[in-house]
Every structure is written in C-alpha cells, then in structure tokens.
Amino acid sequence: MTAITRMWDKIGFNQKLAPYVFVSPFFILFLIFGLYPIGYSFFMSLFDMRLVGNRGFVGLANYTRLFTVDEFFGTAVINTVILLFTGSLLQHVFAIPMAIIVNSPRVIGRHTFKALFFAPFITSTVATVIIFGMVFDHNFGLLNWIIENVLGMEGIRWTARSGPIKATISILLNWRFIGFNMVIYLAGLQGIPRELYEAAAIDGAGTVQQHRMITLPLLIPIIFFGVSLSLIGGFQLFDEPFVLLGGYDTVGGPGQGGLTIAYYLMILGFKNGRLGRGAAIAWVLFFIILIVTTVNRLITNRLQKK
Numbered sequence: 001m002t003a004i005t006r007m008w009d010k011i012g013f014n015q016k017l018a019p020y021v022f023v024s025p026f027f028i029l030f031l032i033f034g035l036y037p038i039g040y041s042f043f044m045s046l047f048d049m050r051l052v053g054n055r056g057f058v059g060l061a062n063y064t065r066l067f068t069v070d071e072f073f074g075t076a077v078i079n080t081v082i083l084l085f086t087g088s089l090l091q092h093v094f095a096i097p098m099a100i101i102v103n104s105p106r107v108i109g110r111h112t113f114k115a116l117f118f119a120p121f122i123t124s125t126v127a128t129v130i131i132f133g134m135v136f137d138h139n140f141g142l143l144n145w146i147i148e149n150v151l152g153m154e155g156i157r158w159t160a161r162s163g164p165i166k167a168t169i170s171i172l173l174n175w176r177f178i179g180f181n182m183v184i185y186l187a188g189l190q191g192i193p194r195e196l197y198e199a200a201a202i203d204g205a206g207t208v209q210q211h212r213m214i215t216l217p218l219l220i221p222i223i224f225f226g227v228s229l230s231l232i233g234g235f236q237l238f239d240e241p242f243v244l245l246g247g248y249d250t251v252g253g254p255g256q257g258g259l260t261i262a263y264y265l266m267i268l269g270f271k272n273g274r275l276g277r278g279a280a281i282a283w284v285l286f287f288i289i290l291i292v293t294t295v296n297r298l299i300t301n302r303l304q305k306k
Helices: 003-010 016-044 063-066 073-102 110-124 125-135 142-150 162-189 193-200 207-218 220-235 241-245 261-271 275-305
Strands: 048-049 055-056
Touching: 003 193, 016 048, 016 125, 016 142, 016 162, 063 261, 073 110, 073 125, 073 162, 073 207, 073 261, 125 142, 125 241, 162 220, 162 241, 193 207, 207 220, 220 241, 220 275, 261 275
Parallel strands: none
Antiparallel strands: 048 055
16 A cells, blocks of 8 residues: 555545546646636627726627628638638648658658758747748848849739738748648658558559559548648638738738738737627637538548548
C-alpha cells in the first residue's frame, strides 16, 4: 500500500472517488475558460450589448440584421468564400504532388526540401505579412519592379483595388500553408506499404496509374483531415488581411476587398464596441463551419465507399 493510499485511508477518503478528484482540475478549468465563455457569447448575441453598458434584450435581431440591413456582412462572406477556394483549398492541389515527390527515395536532399517547404508555416505571421506587403507594394515593391522593368508591363496596384487584394492574400496563404499540408500528406504516404506499388508495377501499372489507384484512395482520410483544417482556418481568416491592410480603420482595404467574416467580427466587437452583434457573427460562423465540415465528412464517406 502506497503512502498516498494510506493517507486517503486515514482521512476516510473514498477510493472510488479518487480518479474523479485527479481529473477534476481539467474539467473545472474547461468549465471556467471554455464552456462558460461559449455559453455567455450566445447570451451576448441576444442583447444589444456594448463595451460600455447593455442596451437591453433584442432576441434574434442581431442575427436578422446581419442578413438584411448590414452593409458589410454579405461582402465579408463573399470575400471569405473566395479566399477559401483560392487561398486555403487550392493549397491541397499543390501539397499532394509535392508530398509524393519529396516522399520518393530517388529525390536527392529530400529532407532539406521538407524543412524549406515547412519553414514558412513556423515563421511569424506578422513578419511574413510585413515582408509580403513590401514585396507587393504598388509604388516601390519588388514584384511591380519586375513587372515594369523586366516584363515591360504596367504595374499592378496590389493593395489598392479589391481584386488584387484578394490575389495578394491568396498568394500569401498558399506560400505559408502549402508546406504544412505537404508534411501532413507526407506522413500519410509513409503509412502506405511499398509492396502495393511493387505489385502494381509488376502488373504493368505506370507511375500515374499507381498514384491514382493506390495513393489517392488510401490518402482519403488524410485528405479529409487536411481539408477540414483548411476549411476551419479559411473561415477564421483574420491575421493576414488585418496586418496587410492596416488594421481596423481600413475595414478590409479599398472596396472592402480583404474584409473577411472574422475580420468584420473583430471590427464590430472591439473597434465599434458592438459586442452583441460581434457575438452573433461568431455563432453564425460556427454554424457555417459546422455545415461545411459535415458536408466534407459526407463527401469523404462517399468516396471511401467507392
């Protein structure tokens, strides 16, 4: 009998309760810092709550306002969806082939390539965005210098128009996260037995056929995981446009080209002090993410059954 057990016996402690006592700190912290804030945010969304004072109960008015009279929410949703496809989901189109190439034992220095491709993900977001802002500056940026002096074309106002703003953010997101997704797929590839490829090669299957018939089907669970992370991160996109476009005051830049749902949430909640409306956006965003990840799960299940 251990010293702890003897101590519990002396104080008459019920040993059946011991496991619950030991795990209780986690649940207490989760209730205080997790569940309570979640519940209180929904409570806030039903009130005209502000940083200073509470203007009273409004029911679902904060939600209906978003879909009726709010002048920026629709734009934020459209921008977020566009950037989701061009900046978040597009990464996987490049990440899978890159993982296949780096996974090949015939590639010299493949471990170095892994580190180089993954490095942008662990680089500070603010530092990365500042550097990209300098490169894409429409007056003195390196990219416009190349376009004008090397290609002989007119420079692009990257952060001064709605379309180029989205292109800039998309390029930035792809540069930062393609390597991260490549590492995820690389881990999945290393779990596929080499014997399957050897058997396929004996049967006369070429490299493309092997990857189409073996690699992609066996990577479907990993693809679901990677795409789910991209969906969640894409709908929560905030840091990159916020830093690139100058914070709260620009409201997403010219034409609100970089205004995302999370960006607009922060503007309403913390710049304008409309906590109730900001909380409503947070819950709308939660249900959007819940729906798209569920659809992703259904599509994945359908593909796995084929």
